[in-house]
Amino acid sequence: MRGSSSTYDAIIVGSGACGAWAAKELTEGGMNVVLLEAGRNLDIARDFPDGAKLRGMGIVGRVRSAIQGQHVQARCPPFSETTKQFYVNDKENPYTTERGNPFLWFRGRQLGGRLHTWCRQVYRMSDYELKAASIRGDGVDWPLSYEDLAPYYDIVEQTLVVHGICAGIPNCPDGQFIGPAKTTKLEESFLANVERRLPNVRVTYARIVKYDNNRIPLPIRLAIATGRLEIRTDAVVSRLLIDEQSGKATGVEYIDRLTKETQTVQANIVVLCASAIESVRILLNSACAKHPLGVGGSSGHLGRYLCDHVVYAQAGRVSEQYVEPAPNEDGFDFVANGLYIPSFCEKESKNFPGGYGIQVAIGRGTPMWAMNAFGEMQPRYENRVSIDPNVKDAWGIPVARIACSHSQYEANMVAHMKRRIPEIAAAGGLEVDTNPWLNRRGRVFPPGTAIHETGGARMGDRPDNSVLNPHCQCWDADNVFVTDGACFVSPGFQNPTLTMMALTVRACRFIVDEYAK
Incomplete structure (x- = not known):
């Protein structure tokens, strides 16, 4: 095992929609950040060939891709000859499901994550969803309101156009x-x-x-411009490193995707932005004496309330x-x-x-x-992500078991x-x-098809009913934040990416303010 000699202000896990915004916000706030991406760097010429046409893929092409190792990814409606390089190899990245309850987990591992296949739909949630129990008389209330989120929606929309x-x-x-x-x-x-x-x-x-044909996502470009961002691609995070006295994270362990060498990196804060299911998988795989049910597991809600539209x-x-x-x-x-x-x-x-x-x-x-x-799928306790101890991915990490119906x-x-x-x-x-x-x-379509996974580490107003507080901060380890879809209390009907990005901005500005103290 090889360790990093530096201690960073923050580690961000994942470089997609949320990880990109976390990198921008934390570096612009003066923090020195390392961004860990499980997949490869971009090869612009190969990944985005000039003259590529927007077209679908027929059944023959999908069968061919399935045989070549993308048997789940090939079922994604936008999967095509133009985009197949942005989807994972399912043989290397397996997961398991309950018999009779399929869940389609479409994933992208490269710098920028699933932003390279995003349809760019951005709709704000309202108090009809955020305060469903209070206003509609059904569902559950989030621990924040539209008024709390509106300024951060503004920031994201004004930046991206x-x-x-x-x-x-x-x-x-x-x-x-x-x-x-x-x-x-x-x-x-x-x-x-x-x-x-x-x-x-x-x-x-x-x-x-608005379409941006610069292939590196804008928030990452803005973070790079600060001079305070280090990007490590091919870094497959396996678990958080935990101080057994305080219960806080001291960094993360990751495996080099190419060499399969185990490495560690230290930081004062860890921000998980790996996607709802993957972030929960990391928290669960971080179980230790201090956190026997995984980091954030003390309430019994870690992994629960998984949803997709x-x-x-x-x-x-x-x-x-x-x-x-x-x-x-x-x-x-x-x-x-x-x-x-x-x-x-x-x-x-x-x-x-x-x-x-x-x-x-x-x-x-x-x-x-x-x-x-x-x-809007209703969040239910029995819809969950757990760890399958009998199945491991290509890097020896126990995989997610998804039960969702x-x-x-x-x-x-x-x-x-x-x-x-x-x-x-x-x-x-x-x-x-x-x-x-x-x-x-x-x-x-079966769950997962929307590619709008939410829940698994939901926010709440008390440690006994949630995994995170209203700032996406883990109750059990207060230097761990989860700002991707895992933090959602309920999915609403709106495409979730805008809300994920707004929550990330809100959480990261909280981190910067607290860190400055």
């Missing part, structure tokens, strides 16, 4: 927008028709981050004469929709808590319309989606095939 308009929709709060991205004429017609014919269903322009998709045809060229800038611009419908079903009589949003694309380079719904609530939500989406499509002027035997494009 976001398309959209202020629409005054209560459960989809307005933000810092530069105006809508390009839409098709059919999308504009759909927006006007639905708003006129279905007044309870609000349609707005998709809120998407409920996904349902439906599509139909439009006339060839109305098809417009897809507005994507190149083969790595993955935005597929021009419109968004925030959850509307709170106003309807229904038999499930929460709601769902719908991403709408019409006539974008193909004579098709598509409506993809993402619904939908409840009757989610089944009821999907039934609502199946009924309402065709009605909304028809109101928007789209042709809908109402024959259930012929309409084969309506699909329900």
Whole structure:
């Protein structure tokens, strides 16, 4: 085992959406930071070839990729010849699930993580989700409110630059927008028709981050510019190093991806941003005498309340004469929709808590319309991440065991989606095939498909009901922070990445303020 001779102010684990923002915030706050990424550095010429086209992959290509070691990743809808290098090898990175309850864990290990396959949808959560128990009478309250998060949403949106308009929709709060991205004429017609014919269903322009063809994520570039960031790629973190007297972290242990040599690095603070399931896996694998159930495990909630959005998709045809060229800038611009419908079903009589949003694309380079719904899964104690002691990855680290299934609530939500989406499509002027035997494009997907994993180390207002405090700080080891999706109390219906980034900014500014003291 080889150890680092330096002690850093902070270690960040993971270089995706949250890790990138943590690096920016901590280095700009004056801290010396080492960023550990389990995967490789980018090879710009190989990873992003000039002239690459945005296109899907057929069944033959997916079968070929599965045989070559990506049998889970090849099931990801955006997986393609252009993007397959941004997905892990499943033989090297296994995980296990319960029999009969599949969970699709789509992962990217390279500098920037899954940002390289991100569709850049950014919608703010509201108090309808953050204070669900208090306002809606169902679900659970977060230990913070929209007012607490709003300034950090502003920071993220202003830095990344976001398309959209202020629409005054209560459960989809307005933000810092530069105006809508390009839409098709059919999308504009759909927006006007639905708003006129279905007044309870609000349609707005998709809120998407402006495309940036600099392949290193902007927050990482800003962190590098401070001169206080060291990046170590190929660093597969296995566990936290714990002081057995104080219970605090003293650093992390990682394994070199290429040489498989075990190394350690020391720091005063550790920030986990490895993705919800991976961060929980690290906490659980850090079990020791001081933390026998894993770091953060004393409450019994570590690994619990895993969620992913409920996904349902439906599509139909439009006339060839109305098809417009897809507005994507190149083969790595993955935005597929021009419109968004925030959850509307709170106003309807229904038999499930929460709601769902719908991403709408019409006539974008193909004579098709598509409506993809993402619904709020209810956090349940039995949906969990644990460690499978009998299976290890290519570096000898025990893997995650995922137990996650939908409840009757989610089944009821999907039934609502199946009924309402065709009605909304028809109101928007789209042709809908109402024959259930012929309409084969309506699909329900297993958990994990949304790539919106949340929970496992949720925040709370007391150590007995949560793993983290409202600043994403571990109750059991107060120099450990978890700012990725693991900290979520509930998923809401909105795409989670914007909220993850805002929570990361909030937590890191807290760290900087406390560290300065």
